Amino acid sequence: MYDKWESSNYFAPNGNGQSYCVLIPPPNITGTLHMGHAFNQTLMDTLIRYQRMQGKRTLWQMGTDHAGIATQMIVERHLAEENTTRQQLGREKFTQRVWQWREESGGTITQQIRRMGSSLDWSRNRFTMDEDYAEAVITVFERLYDEGLIYKGQRLVNWDPQLGTAISDLEVENHEESGHMWYFDYPLLDGLKTKDGANHLTVATTRPETMLGDSAVAVHPDDPRYAHLVGGFVNLPLVDRKIPIIADAYVELELGTGCVKITPAHDFNDNQVGQRHNLDQINIFNLDASINENAPSAYRDLSREQARKRIVADLDALGLLAQVKDHKLMVPRGDRSGAIIEPLLTDQWFVKIAPLAGPAIKAVENGDIEFIPKQYENVYFSWMRDIQDWCISRQQWWGHQIPAFYDEQDNVYVAADETAVRKKYKLADDVVLRQESDVLETWFSSALWPFATLGWPKQTPELEQFLPSSTLITGHDIIFFWVARMIMMTLHFTDKIPFKTIYIHGLVRDADGKKMSKTKGNGLDPLDFIDGIDLDSLLEKRKANLTQPKMATRIEKATKKEFPQGIPSYGTDAMRFTFCALATTGRDVRFDLNRIDGYRNFCNKLWNATKFVLMNTENSTITATPIRSVVDEWILSKLHRLINDANFALETYRFDMFANAIYEFAWHQYCDWYLEFAKPRLWDEDLGEEEKAGTRQTLLEVLEALLRIAHPVIPFISETLWQQVTPRLSGSHDTIMTQSYPIAEDYPLAIKAEAQVDWLKGVITGIRTIRGEANIKPSLEIEIYLQGGTPTDRAREADAHIMLKRLANAHNITWLAESDEPPPNALALVGDLKVMVPLAGLIDIGVEKIRLQKEIDRASADHQRIDKKLSNESFVAKAPAEVVAKERDKLSDLQGRMTALTQQLEKLSSL
RNA sequence: AGGCGCGUAGCUCAGUUGGUUAGAGCGCUGCCUUGACAUGGCAGAGGUCACCAGUUCGAAUCUGGUCGUGCCUACCA
Structure with missing residues (x-):
């Protein structure tokens, strides 16, 4: 298909x-x-x-x-x-x-x-x-460069030592892991002493290996403990480097010892401190995060993990390891490699983002672009307003190679290719050019997607x-x-x-x-x-990609518990x-097996309903002029509402409401009621052909429209069923997917029919409840008496007689005059109408009395509540008139109900 | 630490601008192989809407606070 x-x-x-x-x-x-x-x-x-x-x-x-x-x-x-x-x-x-x-x-x-x-x-x-897409990417790069919005610079970036490339801060995932906090004593030089008389400053770090690159110790400018030491020096142990003690407000007074080691080449904050104080940036890492030649030879070529161990041990040996504490810290890892990210000084290409961000913020502020749900606009704003320049170069081979070229003096020229560069910059043919080897990050190209x-650029x-x-x-x-x-x-x-x-x-x-x-x-x-x-x-499958093999047994257990039989085939x-049903406004969607189970059943239901409709409209080319009955009008009216609900749901991106509206209509209106109403009508020998034609027509029309309404969410089933249904209406069409969506006005709203069917449902449900509570077998035909009620009740009953009989499975429905004394019975009230099922040995009188009492209790509780509300003067005075009127109506209904039920209970008790 | 969100039936979740008897699906209980469907039908049980206070005639809904929980951002060197 x-x-x-x-x-x-x-x-x-x-x-x-x-x-x-x-x-x-x-x-x-x-x-x-x-x-x-x-x-x-x-x-x-x-x-x-x-x-x-x-x-x-x-x-x-x-x-x-x-x-x-x-x-x-x-x-x-x-x-x-x-x-x-x-x-x-x-x-x-x-x-x-x-x-x-x-x-x-x-x-x-x-x-x-x-x-x-x-x-x-x-x-x-x-x-x-693709070639033409790449052209767009290169064009964008060149234009941004020419506009001064792309620049190259040596800056501290997030470096993935495993992949050997820079990544953007968005590609770094920070998660809490347990580690340690090491405290080191850095000896004071020139005979300086702290206020406590110590001849060292204690700094703390979670990354001991970075101390090889320290170029200062910082204290807070207002810290009385260390004010006299600012301007002095300490000796950096192991490295034997004289580094200054500086004052910077970045240091927090309260925290730790109040002394911070500063490593400008390996920490984003330290880097800023370093720039403020003109500190050396001492890079101690190679690109794979092993220690480089800027460190003492004892540590060269060690991995960062080995270096850490060695340094801690060596400091300990020197008596400079003051303390080690267990510590929870946020560890930055690359989202692809999982490797710990190292801030590293490297040459990279950046997009100067502020000039681009301004208009982008405005477009959302002024409503040209709208987020749904709206709260995401705040997320967007907060990020955009604090946006950092975007590192777009990657030290990789697969991707759009940056269209920048260098001559032998490392002058930079940017254009699509070498020929274009020579032309654009009027370079002589003998100038040797080499292209930048870095590629652009993937999101740079995805950003051009729209x-x-x-x-574009065409x-x-x-x-x-x-x-x-x-x-x-x-x-x-x-x-x-x-x-x-x-x-x-x-x-x-x-x-x-x-x-x-x-x-x-x-x-x-x-x-x-x-x-x-x-x-x-x-x-x-x-x-x-x-x-x-x-x-x-x-x-x-689930165990195939585990990073921690230890988890295998746990996964196995969980999987066996959740899917003891595997997963059945549910279909697309x-x-x-x-x-769709799960697409509510929340931020998470938990995928619940029970839900898909239910919706598979729903698809099955549609299938079977269609089967029923097709069976009952077979060989019945509609010759007679169809006459619609009240139930036909009712289901069309419900369809009218469904179309409005579906449109509203999709216009407001409430996919859950869309799915629910379809489910409710198809199952609980069309299948549960309309098909059941249709059965006695189609099978009744006394009913005229025109009326049967009306029902057949309605069965088909409503189903056909329903399939179109549902098609966007269930394309396959709706197409399959629709192919079978449409020929019965107006000949076949190619496909449901290019049909027009149903229009509510084509299916008239019928308020009267709705009221009448509500009444009918009420009577039927009343009888069924009695049957259910009294455990009367569904197959057993019963006698029903009606008494009281209005002329409308009588008219409605006459109209619905055959349906009422069948759906209540009654062999007789008899109206009693007001003066008639009904036989002992179980009673259901529909408004003023009494619906009675004779006890006649079927119903246990005790059970019925309990049921009645429960009904009375419920009504009386409601009555009390509303009565209290209405006797509150300020409610009557301040609430809108229609709300008050509604409560009054309810109260009088409940009054009547209680009276009737109480009388009934007395009657049964006197038997 | 800051920001955002969430806490409603056993479970997963709806509840549009305050006025319902607080709903759905699944699960549960009882009865049913009646001619679309047991992937089904009918009926039923189940909630002090996390807690406290406030606004209001009226709060699941609005305000403040508490507790619990999740995510994002920043970071304690």
């Missing part, structure tokens, strides 16, 4: 409607579909299918990003298996290998996305390393039509990574906003509310819900429906 949709080009923009465009967060080529994607995809596809059916000219363009670091890691791992390295291969051959890998394995996720039913325009598929996918018709896009649907985890950067770049280069609305959905978590992760083994594969998976395969639609 999906193939047919795709090959029929139904996914491409069509018609002349208003443009509607959704940007896909480009999945990366190393990825496989996880629950987060599946959730995100479901919401986007629901929205785009809905808008397409609303007649919009929709574009949901497919594309992937090249995932610089992740992809390079994978290919390097392959090379390692072949006992080679990228260095041995050389840059060009390595890049070829990456492309080769991408051809072979980079398409996994695109196939998986198809399984989700996503109606993406595949014909416009883009990849961030316009680069549409052909002015294409698509750019005209689909920029700005309408809605961006994404998780809050990439607001900074991607969303904010797209806003900045798009505004800067096109003077347009990238999108009008940003809908931020929750993040999918496991049943315990934990983040799903392959390395923790608590992840779930959406395809396993679609296709099902047996327990053994699931166990194997059930999963999509579940995701």
Whole structure:
């Protein structure tokens, strides 16, 4: 079915409607579909299918990003298996290998996305390393450089020593880990002594190895304990370096010893202190975080871990280790490698971000761009207003190589390629140029997504039509990574906003509310819900990527408990429906197996309801002029409301309400009641053909509309069923997905019919309750008496007689005059109408009395509550008149009810 | 430490601008193989809306505080 949709080009923009465009967060080529994607995809596809059916000219363009670091890691791992390295291969051959890998394995996720039913325009598929996309990236770089918004500089950056590249601060994850706090004594020089008479200052650190790069000890300017020492010196042990004691307000008086070692080359805060005091920046690390030649020879070439041990031991030996304490600290780790990040001085390229951030902040402030839910705007503002220059260079090979060229004097020239550089800078042919070897970080290219996918820098018709896009649907985890950067770049280069609305959905978590992760083994594969998976395969899968093998048994236990039978096959639609139903306003979405179970059943229900409708409308080409009955009018009226609710839900991005409205209508109105009403009508021999035709027509019309309403969320089932249903109405059509969305006005609201059916349901439910409580077998036909009530009750009963009989399973319904004495009975009240089931040996009088008493108690409690409310003078005086009137009505209803029930109880008691 | 959010039925969650009998799904109890569906039908039980105070005629809803919990940002050298 999906193939047919795709090959029929139904996914491409069509018609002349208003443009509607959704940007896909480009999945990366190393990825496989996880629950987060599946959730995100479901919401986007629901929205785009809905808008397409609303007649919009929709574009949901497919594309992937090249995932610089992740992809390079994978290919390097392959090379390692072949006992080679990228260095041995050389840059060009390595890049070829990456492309080769991408051809072979980079398409996994695109196939998986198809399984989700996503109606993406595949014909416009883009990849961030495509030639024309790369052109956009290079153009952007060059322009920003020429505008002075990109610069190169030696600055302290987050360095991943394992990957050998800088990463942005967003790519660093800080988590609490346990470690130690070491206290070192630095001997005072020149005979200085502290107030306590000590001849040393004590500093503390969580990273002892950095002491090799210390270039000062700082105290607070107002600290009386150390004021006399400022300007003096201490000797840096092991290194034997004379370093100054400085005063800086960065030091907190209360904290620790009040003395802080300053390592400008290896700590962001120290670096600023260093700049204020003109301190030396002593870099003690090589790029792999081993100790370099700036340190004493004893420590050279040691890894940072070895160096730490050695230094602590050596200081201890010298009697300078004052103390060691256990300490919890936040450890920065690279989000890809998991390695501890080291602040390191290196040459990097930066985007000067403030000029770009200004307009981007304004666009949200003035409402051009809107976040839903709105509170995310604060998250956005707080980050944007304190934004740091963006380090965009990566010491990698896979990615967009920075279009900067150096001559032999290291002068920098920026243009698309060497030829362009020579032309632009009027360089002689004999000037030797070499290109910058760094590449741009992947997010730099993703930031151009809204316009680069549409052909920019060329002015294409698509750019005209689909920029700005309408809605961006994404998780809050990439607001900074991607969303904010797209806003900045798009505004800067096109003077347009990238999108009008940003809908931020929750993040999918496991049943315990934990983040799903392959390395923790608590992840779930959406395809396993679609296709099902047996327990053994699931166990194997979840244990495959564990970083800590110790966890295997725990994962096994948890998995066996949660999925004792593995996972049954639920199908795409059930999963999509579940995701919609879970898309509430919260920040987390816990994926609950019970929910998908229920929604699978819902799909089954639709299937069976359709089967019923088809069976009962077979060979019945509607010849007679259909006459609609009150139940027909009622279900059409309910359908009218459903359409309004569905529209409202999707317009306000309440996918949960959308799903719930469909579920409630389909199951609890259409199936539970309307189909049951229809049965006696279709099967009653006395009912006229026109009326039966009316019911058949309504069965089909409502089902057909329901399928269209539900199509955006359950595309496959709705298409399948719709193909069978429409021929009964007006001949067949190609596909449901290009049909127009139902319009509420086509199905008239019928307030009177609704009231009448509410009454009918009330009578039936009253009788069923009696049957249920008295344990009367459903198969047993009973006698029903009616008494009291209004002429409306009588009219309604006459109208609904056959339905009432069947749904209550009564062989007779008899009206009694007011003066008639009914036989001993069980009583249900519907307004003023008494609905009575004779005890007649079926019902135990004691049971019935208990039931009555319960009813009376309930009514009396309500009565008391409302009576109290109404006897409060200020309530009557200050509350709106209609609220007071409503309470009065309730009170008198309850009064009547209590009277009738009490009389009934007395009657039964006197028997 | 700062910011944001959350705490409603056994579980997962709705509850739009204060006025409902506080809802749904799943689970639970009882009865049912009646001709769409046992992936089902009917009926039922279950909540002092975390706690305290305040505003109001009226608070799950608004305000302040307490406790618990989660996330983000910064950081204790």
